[in-house]
Amino acid sequence: MFVNSMMNMFKKIVSAVAILLCQFICLAQTEDSIAIKKISDEVLSNGNAYENLRFLCKKIGPRLSGSPQAQKAVEATVSMLKEAGADTVYLQPCMVPHWVRGEKEKGFIHVANKEKYLLHLCSLGNSEGTGKKGISAGVVEARSFKELEQIGAAVIKGKIVFLNFPMNPTYVHTFRAYGESGISRWAGASKAASYGAIGVMVRSLASNADDFPHTGVMAYNDSFPKIPAVAISTNDAEWLSKQLKLKMPLTASFTNTSKMLADTISYNVVGEIRGSEFPQQIITVGGHLDSWDLAEGAQDDGAGCMQSIEVLRTLKATGIKPKRTIRAVMFMNEENGGRGGEKYLELAEKNKEQHLFGLESDEGGFTPRGFGLEMSEAQINKVAQWKNLFYPYGVYELVAGGSGADVGPLKKIGAALAGLNPDSQRYFDVHHASSDVFENVSKRELHLGALNMTALIYLVDKYGL
Amino acid sequence: MFVNSMMNMFKKIVSAVAILLCQFICLAQTEDSIAIKKISDEVLSNGNAYENLRFLCKKIGPRLSGSPQAQKAVEATVSMLKEAGADTVYLQPCMVPHWVRGEKEKGFIHVANKEKYLLHLCSLGNSEGTGKKGISAGVVEARSFKELEQIGAAVIKGKIVFLNFPMNPTYVHTFRAYGESGISRWAGASKAASYGAIGVMVRSLASNADDFPHTGVMAYNDSFPKIPAVAISTNDAEWLSKQLKLKMPLTASFTNTSKMLADTISYNVVGEIRGSEFPQQIITVGGHLDSWDLAEGAQDDGAGCMQSIEVLRTLKATGIKPKRTIRAVMFMNEENGGRGGEKYLELAEKNKEQHLFGLESDEGGFTPRGFGLEMSEAQINKVAQWKNLFYPYGVYELVAGGSGADVGPLKKIGAALAGLNPDSQRYFDVHHASSDVFENVSKRELHLGALNMTALIYLVDKYGL
Numbered sequence: 001m002f003v004n005s006m007m008n009m010f011k012k013i014v015s016a017v018a019i020l021l022c023q024f025i026c027l028a029q030t031e032d033s034i035a036i037k038k039i040s041d042e043v044l045s046n047g048n049a050y051e052n053l054r055f056l057c058k059k060i061g062p063r064l065s066g067s068p069q070a071q072k073a074v075e076a077t078v079s080m081l082k083e084a085g086a087d088t089v090y091l092q093p094c095m096v097p098h099w100v101r102g103e104k105e106k107g108f109i110h111v112a113n114k115e116k117y118l119l120h121l122c123s124l125g126n127s128e129g130t131g132k133k134g135i136s137a138g139v140v141e142a143r144s145f146k147e148l149e150q151i152g153a154a155v156i157k158g159k160i161v162f163l164n165f166p167m168n169p170t171y172v173h174t175f176r177a178y179g180e181s182g183i184s185r186w187a188g189a190s191k192a193a194s195y196g197a198i199g200v201m202v203r204s205l206a207s208n209a210d211d212f213p214h215t216g217v218m219a220y221n222d223s224f225p226k227i228p229a230v231a232i233s234t235n236d237a238e239w240l241s242k243q244l245k246l247k248m249p250l251t252a253s254f255t256n257t258s259k260m261l262a263d264t265i266s267y268n269v270v271g272e273i274r275g276s277e278f279p280q281q282i283i284t285v286g287g288h289l290d291s292w293d294l295a296e297g298a299q300d301d302g303a304g305c306m307q308s309i310e311v312l313r314t315l316k317a318t319g320i321k322p323k324r325t326i327r328a329v330m331f332m333n334e335e336n337g338g339r340g341g342e343k344y345l346e347l348a349e350k351n352k353e354q355h356l357f358g359l360e361s362d363e364g365g366f367t368p369r370g371f372g373l374e375m376s377e378a379q380i381n382k383v384a385q386w387k388n389l390f391y392p393y394g395v396y397e398l399v400a401g402g403s404g405a406d407v408g409p410l411k412k413i414g415a416a417l418a419g420l421n422p423d424s425q426r427y428f429d430v431h432h433a434s435s436d437v438f439e440n441v442s443k444r445e446l447h448l449g450a451l452n453m454t455a456l457i458y459l460v461d462k463y464g465l
Numbered sequence: 466m467f468v469n470s471m472m473n474m475f476k477k478i479v480s481a482v483a484i485l486l487c488q489f490i491c492l493a494q495t496e497d498s499i500a501i502k503k504i505s506d507e508v509l510s511n512g513n514a515y516e517n518l519r520f521l522c523k524k525i526g527p528r529l530s531g532s533p534q535a536q537k538a539v540e541a542t543v544s545m546l547k548e549a550g551a552d553t554v555y556l557q558p559c560m561v562p563h564w565v566r567g568e569k570e571k572g573f574i575h576v577a578n579k580e581k582y583l584l585h586l587c588s589l590g591n592s593e594g595t596g597k598k599g600i601s602a603g604v605v606e607a608r609s610f611k612e613l614e615q616i617g618a619a620v621i622k623g624k625i626v627f628l629n630f631p632m633n634p635t636y637v638h639t640f641r642a643y644g645e646s647g648i649s650r651w652a653g654a655s656k657a658a659s660y661g662a663i664g665v666m667v668r669s670l671a672s673n674a675d676d677f678p679h680t681g682v683m684a685y686n687d688s689f690p691k692i693p694a695v696a697i698s699t700n701d702a703e704w705l706s707k708q709l710k711l712k713m714p715l716t717a718s719f720t721n722t723s724k725m726l727a728d729t730i731s732y733n734v735v736g737e738i739r740g741s742e743f744p745q746q747i748i749t750v751g752g753h754l755d756s757w758d759l760a761e762g763a764q765d766d767g768a769g770c771m772q773s774i775e776v777l778r779t780l781k782a783t784g785i786k787p788k789r790t791i792r793a794v795m796f797m798n799e800e801n802g803g804r805g806g807e808k809y810l811e812l813a814e815k816n817k818e819q820h821l822f823g824l825e826s827d828e829g830g831f832t833p834r835g836f837g838l839e840m841s842e843a844q845i846n847k848v849a850q851w852k853n854l855f856y857p858y859g860v861y862e863l864v865a866g867g868s869g870a871d872v873g874p875l876k877k878i879g880a881a882l883a884g885l886n887p888d889s890q891r892y893f894d895v896h897h898a899s900s901d902v903f904e905n906v907s908k909r910e911l912h913l914g915a916l917n918m919t920a921l922i923y924l925v926d927k928y929g930l
Binding site: 443 | 861
């Protein structure tokens, strides 16, 4: 009996504590849901990210690292951050690679006795050029590096290798397909060169069938000759693959005059709201300001930059006074070097900054679906408890995942990281192609992303991690 | 002791049954997840909905009930259904309203001493015309029916009423805003006429700011004069509202020659796969084939029709042999009469058909997020158990909600109903406007919808409801 009554009392205490705890959590959640509704209403009614993006895309346009437009974008976002209400706006100088595309690329396929078939092509980022005379050779197609190896140096030597790695359409999350097929672009040139190829044509990493060539970064392995590398459109890749199956004599020719110049100066742009209680603790939210030279860089990543500025604007506009210091950062050079992210870490270490959290938006300004959480399990569990707060705003997935290339380096100094995960279906239709323009961004989708980012920053600032 | 050992035994039995049940469910879920992966791979690799939609939009185009294009769409979808592998394809004749827009509408605003401001406008569907001479009058703006009432007949009499009911941007689900502001379009003309207005200009039900007027159905209340009703673009509405605030003398003029002709014959198109075990039990999946005359009707609702045909094609292509009869139905006249849906019910009743389930896709071919379930609580609970099966394909919400205007009537004969709920952010940018074209549909988004619809049909067919 005594044991039983002890047990009963214990149960009552546990139950009372549970109820109190629940009430406490419920009260907090109610307060938070009210704050987040206010954030949402502010962004959806008065959000400025879309009009800022219009300016960035239409008045400045493509802004590859080292270009005059990249510099203009630096200046424009300084103004935008000030207008958004940042206490302090400053630049972080950093040296960036300075690659230039040169003249408009030309290329064609000549099948015996037929008219030349003009290719829609472009140099891959960081690629060397062919020189003005261009190159011509027979074509060897491979659908994987394994197949390339099987074909072997005897066949490949002196040829142009056509790496036809389609993005797997059956993956619902398109970034998975990009990750798999992307190796053709990143590493294809040196791989082909290792078997004696004189140039490489890569199928564009695109999820749709159209005529746009998609550029993107590649890197050379210094052990092999630095052969020129171009992307051809998915339609061209399909056509070429069919032609090759006919086994007719076929020659590919292309000319590109791209080249890498000496490193040049550029900047990260930082706007801060200083924390009221723990100003030394820093929360970063950012995207990358540079874009490929072919595109307006609307989805990649004008969207993420403008959303990050919108986070600051919305905190100010809703009267939220963050306890910690909130920084919106426009990182430079994500596309072909990652120097901005490295510089940001370098300065954080040098200045002995305390970085609590870094959030990146670099998967496009599409309707958000979740956040990828790159942090400890305990921290993931803490964030996951906020799930109900995000659900009304379309975000339902708060799970382990990648953050972003620019905030990524902060992991080294212990920051918890996250990345916005928007719907990925349309991203690779326009990614790194001249079709990545402002018109392909939806205002409501962009702003939904921004408001969910603001909500996450608000919660992390309030409760820590 | 005896009680205790009985309890223990009972617990063990319960636990053993629970484990068995769990294993059974797990096995079934594994089998189902394999089947749904097969469905997904088939649609994402070989899906035909997108190319069928291209044909419907680009080779046929706008297809308002009673138009020659509506007839062409009937014929085209007969072919598509046969090609998709339907056992039987047939037409259900039904009489439909035959409204015609007449000549291109014209309208302008004349502010004292200024140049005429040309309006982007169009007749609302089913509206009467002004006659060739058009109408001119002063303008009274109202932002709600309550405001209209407060202004009153003394001011409104002889005027053109401007109903400026913006869609509320703070609602995350845009259909909610459409539902609220939509009353201006549906009922605004007769409401204004009740106070003596001679015409009505309605702000387009659009979520973005642009120059497209958005049409859509309206209805007259026979108690009041049938005054002409037009929609103006959201940009024009904003401009006009500003002008009116300046209190300068201002006149609106517009001409439309739209009119309602006598009812004419048209058809629902039905394609069936006959059930192998319970052929008398019918599962319907459909969209509406008619569209507004201004648009290609790509998102509204070519998408839903092509997805429904894709359901049949995918069942055939993956070798799934449904136990019940699966019907893909292209309903006619959803936009301005709903006669196809009514006819479908009428024939179901007449032929004493047993309708188990009806699924509609009429909210656009955007990335799916869930299904709205219009069925009993027990049935909702049953469907909700399949949640994990849908999660990998982007569908995470299986909750009570509306189905669709065409399958809706089947409720009367006890069918469980559901509607595909895609992401709603972009729908009202193009809805009922000339911007609702094929180019604004994403292949992957459209096909993701189709595969989730097929998965739901597969599960309902297998397990009943």
